[in-house]
Structures are given as C-alpha cells and as structure tokens.
Amino acid sequence: MSTIGSEITKAGTAGTAPVRSSMWRQAARRLLKNRLAMLGLAVVVFMFAFCFIGPLFSPYTDNKIHLAQMNKPPSPQHWLGTDALGRDVLTRVMQAGRISLTVGLASMVLSVFIGSLLGAIAGYFRGICDQIIMRLADLLLTIPGLPLLFILGALLSDWKVPTEYRMYIVMLMLSLVNWPGLARMVRGEVLSLREREFMQAATVLGLRNRRKLFNHLLPNLVPLIIVIASLNVGGAILSESVLSFFGLGVMPPTPTWGNMIDSANNMIDFQKRPWLWIPPGFSIFATVIAINIFGDGLRDVLDPRPRK
Amino acid sequence: MSDLLEIDRLKVYFDTREGTVKAVDDVSLRVRRGETVCIVGESGCGKSITAMSIMGLVGSNAAAGPFVDGQIRFDGRNLLRLDRNELRTIRGREIAMIFQEPMTSLNPVLPIGEQIMEPLIEHLKLSRKAARARAIELIRKVGISRPEQIAKSYPHELSGGMLQRIMIAIAISCNPKLLIADEPTTALDVTIQAQILDMMRQFKADSNMSILLITHDLGVVAEMADYVVVMYSGKVVEEGEVVELFTNPKHPYTRGLLKSKPVINQRQDELYSIPGQVPNPLELRPSCYFHERCERCMDVCRTREPRLREVGDNGKVACWLYEEAVVHA
C-alpha cells in the first residue's frame, strides 16, 4: 500500500516519450538526496584528488633510490614507510593510483564504447549483423575470463612493448574481455526500446534509419550506458590489480596498486613489512566500493527497469 | 442485530516525499451481523485502504508504515491494538478477504489445493490429509467440477473466474464472521460477475456471515447491499439504507454517481459524467473536497468542511446544502 507515494511521483515521469531534460534534472535531485551515493561520490572525488593532486605536496616524488632509507617502517617523515629502494610508500601509492585509476577509466571507456556500439548495431539492425556480433560475444563469453586475460597478456607481452606503455596494453586486454557482456545488455535494451511506441511512431513517420538511431534510440540508451559504465570502472580496476599482481599487467617501475601488492609475494615483505602492500590494497578497496555505491545510486535514479 | 464491526474515526495517513496523503480521514462505519455493507467511490477515494486497515495489511512490508489512528472494533476487540500474533489468528479465520485481481492474488508456484489447505491447517489445526479432503470439498462447493484435478493444478492454468471462485473457497474455508471483498468482480467478465456475486450471497445466507463489499459499480451495490457508504477523497460523504440511497440520494456526488449509471430502457442522448477530477490528495485544504465538481457549490463549500450528520431516517450526509436545511428548519 506504500505505492501511493510512488504513484504520485511516477505521474511526472510516466510515459514512454523520449528522454526529457526534466528527467535528468529530477534524477539529479534524487541522486543528491541519496546520502549513501553522495558519500560514495565524495570518496571517489577524494581518491582522485589524493592520487592526482596529492603528489604535488610530497617531497619524495623524484623516485630516487635512497639506500639509507631502505625498508623503513612508518615514521613522521615517511607516513607509510619506505620500500626496498628507499622510496616513500605514500607517494608511491598516490602515483600508483594515477595509473590504476587511468587504466580503470580508460578501459571502461573503451569497453563501453565497443560494447554499446556493437550491442546497439546488433539490436537495431538485427539479421546478419546481430548473428555475427552476438555469436562472437557468445564465443568470447565461453572462454574463461582469467585464462583468456593470461593468454592475452602473454601474447601482447610478445610485442616487446616498453614497460611505460604497458598500461595501454592492459587497457586493451580488459576491453577485449569486457565488451561481450556489455554488448549483450545494450542489445537487450535496444530490442525492448524498438518495440516501444515512440520508436514505432518514428517508423510510421518514415524517419530514416540514421535519424531514428541517433535522435530517438541513442538518447534513450544513455541512462543504461551511464549505469553500466559506472559499475564497470570498479571491475576494471579490480581486474587490472589482479593482472598486475600476477605480473601480467602493468610492470614495475611503473607503479600500480596491483603490482605494489606484488611485494607480498616476498615472504619477508609479506610478514614483516605490511606497510608495503596493505595501503595499496585498501586504496583499491576504498575506490572500488565508493564507485560501486555511487554507481548503484545512479542506477536507482536512471535505470527505468525494475531492479534485480 | 448487534454490531460485528465498528470503525470509529479511522485515519490512515501516508508520508510521501511531497507531503502527507490523508488516504483515509476520519472514517466511521459499522457492519452488523449478517448484513452486507457496500463502500462505494472512485478509485483512490480510500475505500480499499479502509478495508486493508481492518486486516492490518496497510503498509505491512514498509519500514515506515502509515500513520494509523482511530478504532476498529471487531467482535469486542480493537484490531488496531492487537499484536501481530493476535491479529493473525483473526485474519483468515474470523475475517477473510478476497481481492480484485484473482490472476495475481494466488501464488503462481504453489498448487491450488495447497493454497486452500493452508488456512485450514493454520487455524483449524487439521491434519494435511483432512485439510486436503476439505479443500477438495470446498472447490466443489464453489461450483468447480473435477476438484481433485483442480487441486493439483497451478493458478496460471485456470481462468480468472475460476481463480476468484478459488479465492472465495479460501475465504470461506474457516467460516469467517466477516468477508471483506475488495472489488471482487471488477476484473471479471460480466457473465462471470453475476455468478460470483450469487455465490457470495448464497454463502452469506448459509452461514449468517457479514460482508463488507468495496466497489465502484453501482450495479453491484444494488444487487448486494443492505447499507451503502459513499466515500470521496478519504471521507464518507453519504451513507444510508440501500433503497433510500438509491431512491433519494442527497449528496450531489451520490446523485452524480447515480446519474452516470446507464439505465436500460431509458436511453439518454449522452451518458452523464461528473465534470472535473478527483482533487490531488496533497493539495486538500479545509473545504468540501467535492466543491470544484459540484453543480450546487456555494461560498461556504470552498472554505469550510461539512460534517457528516444524520438526515432523515437512518441516513447521513456531509454537505452544506443539508446543513443549512437543518439550521433553517
């Protein structure tokens, strides 16, 4: 019986007309009221500021080797201690965050782009396009993800890419593995949108394919794509950390949160120097949980379908 | 005849983001033993919520439930003061309910027989075997052939009319004192509607059960009711014996309702409809809530709320037209 209130609010947004600006404004208002989601956003903003602006305030950004300062535990000079080469761990966590966040964001953009494009094409044009794209997606989804990443990692390593460019390889790998799932979701949404009244009206009006696709279909896909994208960043950051931890992702000296935890593979570092690997782990955790909570808040206000 | 159910100044308010919705506002009504009372009104007038409140089913799964105040006295007990377990022993046993949508009111993944057996096992403490036998008997009683087979089938395999019969079978399974029927025939074909109403009347006659029937269909009211309560925007605007109310409606809203009902052999040029719309429940100010749509609206109607008071024999109306009559008499 508590539906009374929601029915009243729904009255404003009901109908299948194309996305209106008032919908965005309303979504933004509702998002602002979601305290948990706002907290998530705040943490995300903080992590970005921490990683991208933080190093400006650090006196240890030169990455020079200080043998006298090797493996020191946390102290007033080095809040999170120093590593085997005498570098400040806090500064390195920030610098690693830059790479991890960039890789996460970039691979999200790439996989969302590929996935949405192929999914939209498959769902909109149907027929042979749909067959080819979706069979390919099925095929890739059949191959277990981690082994596929391992193979891709080994394959792409063979290109002898200099380590400072390896992050681009990692982005590429993650996008290759991620797009099929996204394409499936977008295709499903396009298929259901096609059947809705306003799309049929567009057909009846004799609008051309391109116009229908860009003016009527894509704007309605935007909410779903935003939701998918926000929830995908967290996954990409996690995948990158796993790959780097296994030595197949971004490699030292370029630091990422994942390859910093790699030091835990060393028995002594693992047991006696937790300051080397625990801070990057918590950075991953804090960033990903914040992104996921914010993404869930976004989904609440943007996803028109019932939540599952 | 003594009162079986007495609702006294019931208020059910919902807090929404936009403000408070007074879904039921100061509603009083009574149902005597063996009597059929109909609550009539448009959708959203609070009639269903009144019924749900009796069962304690309003907002039962929301953490922030509605604000409920007043008294619902059933057989000497105030239902609003009972704890969950006490209420549970009344639900399904002493008060049973059937709903508008038979297609969605039964659990899709449980066999029909199972769903009839549940209250028998719960309230009458029957064994599974006895409950099954009784369930099959009940299915037969509501006029469905091959009851053994029906007991094993699932809701999606039956038609809406048959499902509503099953709902009635569940409702009467423990011989309740009161049957609440919330728009029981609205979702059904016209031919089936009559059968369902007949069935309810027959069971009522057999067991001296009372019926509280909620409907927007005046045809159903004429067919079933002893006493009629008309609701508008969460308030009772008129009530009275069915014959009196139909022959001599007082409130302009009741008159409008009766006028908009097509009558056979009296073909009108155009069907009458009450102009305007139900007011937004969030924007109610002290006034007669019907004034915007009323043909006989006066100044006082816009600023002051009329009280429900007795007019004539055993009838009540909340309207300034009669308030004045009372004053000037």
Add this chain to the structure above:
Amino acid sequence: MSAFITKRLLYTVVILFAASLLIFSLYALTPGDFITGNIKLTPERKAELREIYGLNKPVLERYAIWLKNALHGDLGYSMAQQKPVLTLFNQYIWNSFLLAAVSTFLTWVTAVIIGCVAAYKQYSWFDTLVMVAIFAAMSLPSFFIGLFLIKILAVDWKLLPPGGMIATGSQATGLAYVKEVIHHMTLPVIVMTIMGVGSLARYIRGSMIDVIKQDYIRTARAKGLKERKVLFTHALRNAMLPAITLVGFELPALFGGSLIIEKIFNWPGIGQLYLTSFGLRDYPLLMGFTVLIAILTVIGTLLSDILYRVADPRVRLQ
C-alpha cells in the same frame, strides 16, 4: 521442451568447437613453449622434441589432431609433469571441488538468509548495513583480502595455517587427516564465501523486494499465515526462481577451481596446476584446462535454462 533442448544443445556444440579452435590458436600464438624454455636441452634435441610433439606442424593440423584425440577422451600428455592430462586433472580437480563445493554451499545459505531478511526490513538500518557490507564484499580484491587474512589470522595470531592442504611433512591419516584438511581449508573457504556472497545476496534481496510487493503475498497474509511461512514458503519460492538460473553458472567455478585463491593459499587444486603450467607453457595441460572450463560454462548455461523451465510451473508446460 525437447525441441528447445535439442536446439540449444546443437548451438552449444557449435560454440564449443569454435571456442576450442579459438583457444587452441591463441595458445599456439602465445610466445614460447615448454621446449624453448628448457635451457638444459641442446638445439638438436629441441628440434627432435618438436618433431616428436608435432610442434612444427601448422596450427590447424595440430588442432585437428588434438580434437580427434580429445573426442576419443584423450586430452594429451603433460610435457612438464610427464603424465596424461586427464590423470593430472583427476588428481587435482577434487581438491578444487572440495573447496568450491563447501564455499558455494555456505555462500548460498548465507546469501539467502541475508537477502531475505534485508528485503523484509527494506530501508531499515539493518538493510542499509547489509547493503554496505554487500558492496564491500563485491569490491574486495580477492587476492588482497586473502593475503590480508593470512597475515592477520595465520601469521600474526597463528589461529589458522597460512596455506596448503595439509601441514608440511604431515603423516596424518583417517580422522586426524580430515581434521587437518578442515583446518587448512577454513581460511580459503571464508575468503571464497565472502567473495561470492555479495552479489548473490544482493540479487536475492532485489528479487525478494519485488516478490514481497505482489498480490499473492498480501493474500498469504490475509489468510493469517505466520510471517515466517509467508516469507519462506510464499515469497522465497518465487524469489528463488530467477536465482535458480544462477546455480548453473556456478558449475565452472565448482570444478574449475579458483586461480587466485588457490595460488594465494597454496592449495593443490587445478587452478594452481594451471598457473604453474602457464609459467612452463605446458600447452596440452593449458588447452585441456581451458576447454574443460569452457565446456562447464556452456553446460552450466544450458542447465540454467532447463532448471528455470522445470522450476517455474508457468513455463513448465509450454
């Protein structure tokens, strides 16, 4: 129903062939092989070995040979371990299964309980707490939480062993052996359960929230049933319908082990075997493992579809 299954089976078989060819080609393209990596061999001996293992033939021909053998139940011979791949699988897979089965069971039980209660008390503080915990579980890097728990519980507090399946050099048998294994599997099972419970609990919660609003739940309450019965008989049965499809998706994880967890906890399972073999480029084993998981994945998907049809009376008869 049978037409549906036939069609799906046919498609499944086609996808499997395509997938195995793709996997084979990818491994063939992967730089290095077991022989190149072995520095003890002379160039002549290497060429000879390549000839014996057929590594100098074209990829398609090698795939054809592999496929022919695989269809006859022969997944080849591990070069590094000098044992048939199937023998190795049989040796390691049950260790993985033990870990996966226990944690999958715990995951489902926990997720169903948490999901139901959270849905029932939607918007309460308990629900908010559960949602945050669910997000936390979904956002943990599994290898990190594994390491972290080992550090705290095993290294610092010495409550549990840090890894392995039995203590080094242990000669325990019978009940003592069982106890030792349980002791060793506690930590990895905890981590795997945490990793799995988040998304599942969230799914069940969402599903329950939808179901609780349904008319038939109101009917069940109107009948005067106990809340427990309303929740667990009427609501949960409906809420579990969509969740049942997820059971099939657990299949590859049940037998495929977890690469990350087995590596972190040094568990002698098939995932650990895969990782070791990947470093050595032991292709027959890698190929066998990957195809095995692919097969389990498609069977799992198929199983999900069938389960859904069997479980829901509305689709069952169509």
